[in-house]
Amino acid sequence: MTGFFAPYSFLQVLRFLLQGLGVTLLIASFSILLSFLFGMVLGILRFLGKGILGKAAAVFVDVVRNIPVLLFIISFRLVLPTYIGSWKIPFKPVISAILAMTVFTSAMVAEIVRGGLNGVPGGQWEASYSQGFSTFQTLRHVIMPQAIGKILVPMVGQFVSCLKDTSLCQALGVAELMMNATVIIGKYKYASQVILIYAIVALLYYGVNEFFWFLSGKLKRSK
Amino acid sequence: MFKAWMWTELFASWRVFLTGFLGTLSVSLVAMLLMLVISLAVGIGCISSHKALRGMGKAYMRFFQNTPFLIQLFFLFHVLPLCGLTLPTFVVGSVSLALYTASFGSAVIESSIRAVPQGQTEAASSQGFGFFQSMFRIILPQAMKIALPPMTNQMINLVKNSSVLAMIAGGELMYHADSWSADHAIYGPTFVLTAVLYLSVCLPLSRLTKALEAKTRC
Numbered sequence: 001m002t003g004f005f006a007p008y009s010f011l012q013v014l015r016f017l018l019q020g021l022g023v024t025l026l027i028a029s030f031s032i033l034l035s036f037l038f039g040m041v042l043g044i045l046r047f048l049g050k051g052i053l054g055k056a057a058a059v060f061v062d063v064v065r066n067i068p069v070l071l072f073i074i075s076f077r078l079v080l081p082t083y084i085g086s087w088k089i090p091f092k093p094v095i096s097a098i099l100a101m102t103v104f105t106s107a108m109v110a111e112i113v114r115g116g117l118n119g120v121p122g123g124q125w126e127a128s129y130s131q132g133f134s135t136f137q138t139l140r141h142v143i144m145p146q147a148i149g150k151i152l153v154p155m156v157g158q159f160v161s162c163l164k165d166t167s168l169c170q171a172l173g174v175a176e177l178m179m180n181a182t183v184i185i186g187k188y189k190y191a192s193q194v195i196l197i198y199a200i201v202a203l204l205y206y207g208v209n210e211f212f213w214f215l216s217g218k219l220k221r222s223k
Numbered sequence: 224m225f226k227a228w229m230w231t232e233l234f235a236s237w238r239v240f241l242t243g244f245l246g247t248l249s250v251s252l253v254a255m256l257l258m259l260v261i262s263l264a265v266g267i268g269c270i271s272s273h274k275a276l277r278g279m280g281k282a283y284m285r286f287f288q289n290t291p292f293l294i295q296l297f298f299l300f301h302v303l304p305l306c307g308l309t310l311p312t313f314v315v316g317s318v319s320l321a322l323y324t325a326s327f328g329s330a331v332i333e334s335s336i337r338a339v340p341q342g343q344t345e346a347a348s349s350q351g352f353g354f355f356q357s358m359f360r361i362i363l364p365q366a367m368k369i370a371l372p373p374m375t376n377q378m379i380n381l382v383k384n385s386s387v388l389a390m391i392a393g394g395e396l397m398y399h400a401d402s403w404s405a406d407h408a409i410y411g412p413t414f415v416l417t418a419v420l421y422l423s424v425c426l427p428l429s430r431l432t433k434a435l436e437a438k439t440r441c
Contacts, residue, residue, distance in 0.1 A: 062426070062429070063418075063422065063426075065429065066379065066383075066421065066422050066425035066426050066429055067383070067418050067421050067422060067425070068383040068384070068385075068386035068387075068397065068421060069383070070386045070387055070389065070397060071386060071397060071400075071414060071417060071418060071421065074397075074401060074414070075410065075414035075417075075418075078404065078410040078414070079410050079411050079414060082410075082411075160288075160289065164289075164290070164291040164292065165291070167291035167292075167293040167294065168291075168293060168387065168390075170293070170390070171389075171390060178291065178293055178294060178297075181294075182297070185301065189305075190305070191302060191305035191306050194301060194302055194305060195298075195302055198294065198297070198298050198301075198302065201294060202286075202290045202294055202298075205289065205290045205291055205294065206286065206289045206290050209289035209290075210289060213289075
């Protein structure tokens with residue numbers, strides 16, 4: 001195998017790609033965690049739909065969902081530093097990438113959460129209000145447990161999508177998996193070498209995403 | 224972002240953005256048609272009684288859904304020329320966009336065909352309809368109604384994903400916006416305009432999805 005990827009060895013190529021995978025997982029996990037939190041809050045606000053907060057959440061979700069994530073990734077990197085630059089925060093490409101992915105994914109998650117909450121019959125609300133539950137208690141103890149089955153699968157789908165979209169952070173020069181793949185592929189000129197590296201990278205993404213689905217299947221069964 | 228000269232300079236180059244917008248529309252339209260054809264073929268393949276056909280359809284869906292669009296795009300863009308086949312970016316872009324979106328579209332078609340009651344197929348075959356006859360005359364017309372809302376949703380995704388073609392200099396909106404903003408060092412207004420242009424396509428489509436969903440639910 002050593003000769004095939006000359007002047008590098010197969011292990012060197014693999015190690016370089018795995019370093020990229022580490023960065024990809026870092027961006028994805030931060031964005032997924034943050035967007036889960038914000039998305040939940042936004043989705044519930046949107047579902048309740050009352051007052052200025054509900055309206056603002058509705059507009060935010062509608063607008064953000066209909067803009068390509070690549071536009072967020074590129075524009076955050078190019079626009080935000082002129083405003084944040086004066087705060088003396090080191091605004092690295094990775095951070096702007098995480099911010100952009102979080103904003104986009106939160107809006108998608110919010111819509112999924114709202115859809116799940118909408119699926120629970122209105123009578124459940126009336127019943128628990130009549131038992132003296134507050135709005136928050138009703139959500140926490142009555143509505144969410146019923147909605148979660150409907151929310152789980154599309155939510156995992158969104159997180160898989162988030163992980164796939166981290167490949168777009170290549171546009172910022174972040175050294176994630178796709179970037180490292182492009183760098184290493186640039187060193188080879190035969191179709192067989194290039195195809196093999198693409199195959200390895202695709203399998204890495206595929207493996208992580210399948211793992212996500214596996215986990216969600218476990219979660220669904222344990223519930 | 225709020226300086227007036229930036230906006231006047233931006234609108235003075237409206238032709239660039241119009242070209243990009245038309246590029247996005249045309250690549251999305253071609254990809255959409257292709258996507259529908261592939262989705263139908265794979266969706267029907269996935270419910271056929273032929274085991275190998277089913278397996279192939281499922282494998283295609285799983286693989287294309289779980290790998291990034293960017294890697295599929297780059298693969299076609301880099302590897303085909305190495306094999307001696309150099310295609311225009313428009314073709315590479317629309318084909319890979321169609322292949323990626325169709326992996327979700329075929330899942331939509333498959334589940335909507337399955338949502339049509341089994342009795343319909345039995346009734347059709349009892350009347351002497353063959354597989355394709357009953358599929359195209361009885362099952363699909365009913366399945367289409369179920370498939371329409373999620374399919375329009377996939378079309379929104381397709382339009383949004385067409386922005387990724389900017390990474391291979393696809394000549395669509397995102398590419399033109401990115402290169403124009405870099406040439407003129409005007410970032411804020413450019414991206415606001417670009418976002419508005421994408422919204423002008425995707426927002427009506429997403430309203431349509433909502434309306435169709437409400438209609439099927441009743």
